[in-house]
Structures are given as structure tokens and as C-alpha cells.
Amino acid sequence: MPRAERPRRDWELTGSTLEGLLDCLGADRTLAGERYEQIRRKLIKIFEWRGCAFPEDLADETINRVAHKLEDGVELPEGSVFCYFQSVARMLVKETFTREARRNSALRLRPPQSPRVAEDQAWQIRLECLHTCMAGLSAAECELVVAYYRGERGEKIQNRKELAASLGIPMNALRIRVHRLRERLERCMQRCHGAGGAGETLRGPGA
Amino acid sequence: MTVRATPRRAVEYVIEPEVCARYLLADLSDEERAFVEGWLLEDDELFEVIVAAEHELIDEYLDGVLSADGLTRFEIHLARSHGLARRVEFSRALRSLVARPGRRRPDTSH
Numbered sequence: 001m002p003r004a005e006r007p008r009r010d011w012e013l014t015g016s017t018l019e020g021l022l023d024c025l026g027a028d029r030t031l032a033g034e035r036y037e038q039i040r041r042k043l044i045k046i047f048e049w050r051g052c053a054f055p056e057d058l059a060d061e062t063i064n065r066v067a068h069k070l071e072d073g074v075e076l077p078e079g080s081v082f083c084y085f086q087s088v089a090r091m092l093v094k095e096t097f098t099r100e101a102r103r104n105s106a107l108r109l110r111p112p113q114s115p116r117v118a119e120d121q122a123w124q125i126r127l128e129c130l131h132t133c134m135a136g137l138s139a140a141e142c143e144l145v146v147a148y149y150r151g152e153r154g155e156k157i158q159n160r161k162e163l164a165a166s167l168g169i170p171m172n173a174l175r176i177r178v179h180r181l182r183e184r185l186e187r188c189m190q191r192c193h194g195a196g197g198a199g200e201t202l203r204g205p206g207a
Numbered sequence: 208m209t210v211r212a213t214p215r216r217a218v219e220y221v222i223e224p225e226v227c228a229r230y231l232l233a234d235l236s237d238e239e240r241a242f243v244e245g246w247l248l249e250d251d252e253l254f255e256v257i258v259a260a261e262h263e264l265i266d267e268y269l270d271g272v273l274s275a276d277g278l279t280r281f282e283i284h285l286a287r288s289h290g291l292a293r294r295v296e297f298s299r300a301l302r303s304l305v306a307r308p309g310r311r312r313p314d315t316s317h
Contacts, residue, residue, distance in 0.1 A: 042248050045258065049231055051287045082248040090241065126300045134304070149305040153270050172222060172256060179259035186297045 013064050021067040024081055039063070039082075043089055050093050058096065062089045129192035133185050141181055148178045222253065227260030232280040265291075265298045 013021075025039075026032040040059050047055035065088050070076075076084055134142055144163075151159045164174040220226060229235050230243045247254045267273050268281050285291050 038251065039248070042254055045254070046244055046248075048288055048290045051233065051284055053287070055290065083245065086241070086245050086248055123300075126296070127304060130300045130304050145301075146305050149302055153272060175259040175263065176255050179255065179262050182262060182301070185301070186294065189297060189300070
């Protein structure tokens with residue numbers, strides 16, 4: 001795992017700065033709030049895909065910098081707000097890697113090691129959690145997930161094509177449909193695992 | 208790929224599975240990467256396509272079907288990213304559960 005230090009927070013988002021940012025994201029406050037959340041979610045993923053440690057912190061730092069620039073009076077042409085977020089994010093990626101390279105070189109760190117395989121017990125808890133979470137899906141959703149992951153390699157690919165055809169949707173739409181269910185399951189599993197495992201949920205307290 | 212593209216062409220380019228995989232494996236040029244990120248920030252559907260593509264990539268990793276170069280790139284990323292490591296573990300668990308008949312869905316009817 002990354003041995004990086006947490007990014008320094010250069011800015012804090014005050015009420016008026018946040019208001020300015022939301023104004024820029026839309027006249028309707030609810031819609032602007034949703035856009036804000038969506039931009040943050042995308043930025044987190046972008047930093048993650050770029051291989052940065054602490055993607056959430058970097059996403060927040062990006063938003064803070066953009067908000068402060070807006071407060072300072074930077075005027076963005078209509079529709080260019082995403083470009084602005086992107087250019088600030090790219091700058092932060094560069095800053096992060098430069099800082100990491102300097103730090104790693106100074107400390108002569110070994111390259112990061114692959115994550116360790118989970119201990120048996122933790123693995124069992126995870127499976128129990130997932131099992132419990134699957135129960136939260138409707139029968140049709142559960143069947144879709146099972147059908148999507150059924151089979152090995154080539155057989156699985158063929159199964160997926162047939163599944164898409166049977167649902168009358170293109171492959172990309174099938175992927176997106178399954179990935180949404182997967183994300184729900186993943187969030188549920190994290191909550192369950194964090195709470196100590198499926199047993200808590202299944203048996204209830206005191207059992 | 209030219210950086211100036213019409214929205215339609217951009218969408219078609221980004222949703223290509225090969226482009227998604229190469230983006231996720233850091234195998235695009237810096238210019239192409241920036242192009243993809245610009246569009247996925249702007250377009251919610253493209254963003255979902257790339258998130259879904261990451262799941263596919265994790266499957267390919269667990270199936271052992273990534274190319275040698277792809278595997279190296281994936282493992283470099285895996286070593287750096289807590290989020291990816293968590294998703295790989297989740298996929299392992301999901302595949303394991305799906306492969307176990309009768310353990311997919313507890314009976315909640317009573």
C-alpha cells in the first residue's frame with residue numbers, strides 16, 4: 001500500500017466560498033448540490049485511477065482550490081467549469097507525484113508491496129456479509145448478478161452476450177446495470193464488515 | 208486520436224472497451240488520458256462506463272487472462288491503491304459466493 005503522506009490542505013472551504021461554487025454549478029441549489037457530489041465522486045475516481053494515495057483528500061483539495069479561485073474573481077466561460085476542475089486536478093496529480101518522488105528518494109523506500117491476502121477469518125466474515133447483502137437485492141437483481149458472474153473465462157463471456165440478448169439490451173448497458181448492483185453490494189459489505197460481520201445483522205444483538 | 212473531437216466521436220472513442228482498459232492501466236498518452244478525463248468529468252454515462260470497465264478488468268485479473276504487460280500494470284496499480292485492493296477483494300468474495308450453489312441468497316420469507 002502507498003507510503004505517501006497525506007496531502008497538505010492549503011485551503012478550507014468557508015460558507016461563502018462554497019456558496020460561490022454552488023452558484024457556478026447551477027442556479028437551482030438542489031441540482032448544484034447534486035453536481036457538487038457527482039464532481040467529487042468523479043474526482044476521487046480520477047485520482048485513484050491516476051494511482052494517487054488519499055484520493056478523497058485530493059478531490060476535496062481540488063474543489064477547494066476551484067472554489068477559492070472563483071471567490072478571487074476568476075471568470076469561467078459558459079460550460080467550462082469541468083475543464084477548470086480537470087486542470088486543477090491534473091496540477092494536483094503532478095504536485096503529488098513530485099512530492100512523493102522527493103520523499104521516497106530521501107527515505108530510500110522500498111517499492112510498495114502487494115496487499116496481503118486476507119486472513120481466513122476475515123475472509124469468512126466478508127463472505128457472510130456479502131451473503132447477507134445479497135438478501136437485500138430483489139430476486140431478479142440477485143439472479144442478474146449470479147448470471148453475470150456465472151462460468152469461467154470464454155464461457156462467461158458467451159453467457160454475458162446471451163444474457164444481454166435475453167434482456168434486449170447492449171453489452172455496455174448490461175455492464176452498467178450490473179456494476180450499479182455491484183456498487184450497492186460493495187457498500188453494503190463494507191458497512192457490514194465494519195460493523196463486525198454478518199452475524200450481527202443476521203442474529204441481532206445479544207444472540 | 209485527435210484532442211478536438213465532436214461529442215459523438217468522443218463518446219464512441221471513450222466507450223471502446225480497449226480504450227477504457229488502457230486508460231485504467233495507465234497505458235494511454237498523457238494527452239489521451241486528459242481527453243478521457245475531460246469527457247468523463249462532463250458526461251455521467253461515460254463515467255459509469257469506465258467504472259464498469261474497471262470491474263471487467265478486475266475480473267480479467269482474477270481470471271488470469273490479462274496480458275503480461277496488462278498484468279504488470281494492474282499489479283503496480285493494485286500495490287498503490289487501497290480502493291482497487293478493496294474492490295479486488297470484493298470481486299473475489301462475490302465470485303466465490305456465486306460459485307457456491309445454495310449460498311447466494313438467504314431465505315428471508317419467514
